[in-house]
Amino acid sequence: MNRILPIATLAALAACNQSAPGVDKAQAAATPAGPHSNAAPGTYTEHRADHSMVITHLEADGTYTNWVAGAMTESGKWAVENNKTCFHPAKGEARCGSDGPMGADGSYTVTPDEGEPYTVTKTA
Numbered sequence: 001m002n003r004i005l006p007i008a009t010l011a012a013l014a015a016c017n018q019s020a021p022g023v024d025k026a027q028a029a030a031t032p033a034g035p036h037s038n039a040a041p042g043t044y045t046e047h048r049a050d051h052s053m054v055i056t057h058l059e060a061d062g063t064y065t066n067w068v069a070g071a072m073t074e075s076g077k078w079a080v081e082n083n084k085t086c087f088h089p090a091k092g093e094a095r096c097g098s099d100g101p102m103g104a105d106g107s108y109t110v111t112p113d114e115g116e117p118y119t120v121t122k123t124a
Helices: 004-016 023-030
Strands: 042-047 053-058 063-068 071-081 084-089 095-099 107-112 118-122
Touching: none
Parallel strands: none
Antiparallel strands: 042 053, 042 118, 053 063, 063 071, 071 084, 084 095, 095 107, 107 118
16 A cells, blocks of 8 residues: 555656647647738737837727837838738838737737748737
C-alpha cells in the first residue's frame, strides 16, 4: 500500500499536464481561416517594424484619424472589405490588410496587402 500511493500520486500529476480532449480543435476553430478583420470603432496602437508607433482612432461613422507623436498625420474613411480592414485616406492611396487572431491582451498582427506586418493593440 505504501508503494501504491506515490505511484497513484505521480499518475494523477501526469494527468494534470495532459490537454483536455478537443482543446486543440477548439483553438483551431477559434483561429480564422483566410483573411479577416478585427476592426471596430475604438482606439488602436500600431507598432510598426521600423519601431514607429501610430495611434489610430476608428469612428462608428466610418471615419478614422492617425496620430504620430501627438500630431494628426492622416484622416479618411475605413471599412471592412473582402474580410480585410481597408483605409481610404483623404490624400493618398487606399490600403488593406488581413488581421491575425486576437490574443488575450487584445493584440494581433496585421498583414497588409503591401508592406511589412505590424502589431496592433486595441486600447479603448
